[in-house]
Amino acid sequence: MFTVKAPQSHSLNPGVVLEFLQRTLPFNELSPGALEELAEDAALDFFPKGTVVLTQGVTDISHLYLIQKGGVKLYLQDESGAVTLKDFRGEGGVFGALGIIRGAKASMTVEALEDTFCFLLNKQTFLKLVTNDPRLAQYYLKSFSENYIHKSFSELRRQRLTPKGEGSLILFSVPVSDMIKRDVEAAPGTYSVQKAAEYMARHRIGSLLVEDAKGIVRGIITDKDLRSKVVAKGLEYRTPLREIMSSPVRTIPADAVCFDALLAMMTHQIHHLAVEDGGKIVGVVTSHDIMVLQGQSPLYLFREILGQRTFEGIHEVSRHVPQVVRPLIEEGGKADNITRVITVLNDLILDRLLTLLQEQLGPPPLPFCWMLMGSEGRKEQTFRTDQDNALVYADPRDDQEAQRAEAYFSRFAEEAIEHLVKCGFPRCLGDIMASNPKWRLPYSGWRANFDRWVSVPEPQEVLHSTIFFDFRPGYGDKALAERLRDHLTKTLQGKELFFRHLAQDCFTSRPPLSFFRNFIVERDGEHKNRLDLKARGLVPFWDFARLMALRHGSQETNTLRRLKAVADGGHIPEELYRKSREAYELMMQLRLVHQLKLLEGGKTPNNFVDPAELSDLEKQTLKGAFSVITSLQNFLKSAFMLNV
């Protein structure tokens, strides 16, 4: 009643609350009008350290509490008086929201951990905003919502990487159908190559689709085919197209984005893709079209690697991988896509290296396969991942052959590892490399290894062998590794003891509880100030996906694809799959950005994230991601009836 409007003022309202709300989640999402309303009759209260602000089941919540400075802990107390710590809230944190939304008494006891200043916001205004603005309700009622993940991703890109030039979204936003330059150019398969060449020259096109009598596209010929398959081989110009065409034509759906096209081209080492729309070929996209669209394309590097004829050359170009990957992250590539690109590039580097090495050392005495393990096996390589590899070769027929094989492959492996180090892949600290005689075995040796791990599982050994279960063929006679995988899948059937060990292993890492200030709060209330994103965040997902995939006979090695396979098979609930996919992608993304930043700062990439560098939004989403790990563990607990 004494309020006096100042006759002249810079600002009657000191704007303390308003300003604070504007930079606090989730209020900063609200309209300015809504914020002013919320700020309108705000008050400020002070709670010295140790004050119990709300008491579970007792306190009627009169306001929404927003912490301006200080921190509180939230805990539950059961009838026996046992206390379960639920969460910590620091600056910008809110408590009392759930009680207000539910119209119930305080659901948890809130105690000030330090001297704490809180804004008290009007309960009715807050309730009105929650009803009117679904974003706000979603924030408080859903622990881990897609909405925030999406925002988190874009914030990751925007804030954590200083933009280099104009980051456009071209690769990830332009559908391939937009890249089609002209109508489909097709010729009947009975046409002679000369007629086709003449047609291509007249129309200035580099490729021509080949149809059968019914007008169905059966293949494609390109400039390169004319050169290498006709002229170089001295074929007659009368040769019909159907004899030299590449068939079938690789196609891509019209609504796929250019990035998918790029990846498909790189994977199959081709330059033309037919665009398919509703079962019909509507045009052709070329790698050239995409490269023009996108200056710093991974395809450039891909060609560079492919063109290398010396070891030194390969060492050199392989260092450009991060430069190519960076724009992809900036442009909105999700971690899954990025790691796929890195995997394709690294696979190619390996391919070139080992091919050159074979040329140098001469042909191997026996067919062999270079196997990739760990993150390489899962196709989840980020930057400068440690080498994890092994070698399998066909069983020698006699001792002499065995000796020759050992002599050749030990030298081959030693040198390969050296070259990989020079390409920027550090040695594996655990010595899980093909140069280690333990991991360079004939097929029967590997089969025996897996049989032992699976059939007579010793907890320690299971722990150490998990990395091998992610193997995939990398180079050489891939059938060898595939046979091993088939054998493993068969052997694993019904090996419940082994799966139980794996399941138990999934509980060794307890996800952290929360962030408080710039600390990670562990479940026991201890503060730690660095977050090992790999050990605390990613490993639980790897372990879970591996266990479930192996148990249900999936031969996938990639974590996301493993999860999808077991979800499609109905072995995990759809909701759990969706949540884990999101959580996993978020953490992978965070790790990728973190490592890229280190790399560009001239440092060695690692997995240790400083919470002080995370934004509120990132902390919130990470917290949600951790809670998913708990869900995974709970699922295993009931699936394996573990009483941990």
Added chain:
Amino acid sequence: MHMLTMTHPLQSLFSWWPSLPWGRRDEHALLKANREYFAAFSQDKPLTEYEFVVFDTELTGLNERRDEVVSIGAVRIREMRIDLQNCFYTCIQPDQYVPKSSTLIHRITPCQTEEAPKLETVLPEFVSFCGQALLVGHNIGLDIGFVNRALKKHLGGALHNPCLDTMRLAMLYKESQWENYYDRYNLNVSYTLTDLSKEYGLPLFDEHNALQDAMQTAYLFLFFVHKLHGGKIKTLRDLYVAGRNWRWI
């Protein structure tokens, strides 16, 4: 002279006690009501039942006879909570030109004050804003001195609201924190608003803006009231007793 001024137990906390209403002018009705209300003032109610107005002034200088007020900012505390939307702030046009030395501190320029109202038009509004609240300030003696000098001149009276000084509270609190005898000789002690706020980890506001400083003082006041005497201060009298005990130990 009425009883309260003589025996008022809060006196040890007051840095200044208003002079008697013997002005040349007739006492303004607002001030008369103010004087009569505080003549019968009880200090035994819980703190939450009192209202406090925390205020601060910016001045043209520190000379009480020559210098003038150029802005007043005030914040209200109700139920021991800062009422963030019930604030008072105004610039004031002084009779003299705002000297550069003071502009450099509070950033109020002569041009700004030219458009501002004169002190005499602002004073009744400020007195109304203070109403029946207790006044709080950091080194409040200085501010209330300037205000009351102006009140005497323009409205023929003075504010009788009991005053509490957060600087005194800070001294009490610091003394309570002394662990050994030599702590009291520590010369590296600052009692400025900002240093205290930093020392106790309070949210920080811009310095030398009357409203922001008033807000900062209000935070400091809440902090001390809750922290003094182990948080056992419930009534206004408790606050006084806490002060007296520390004084005589």
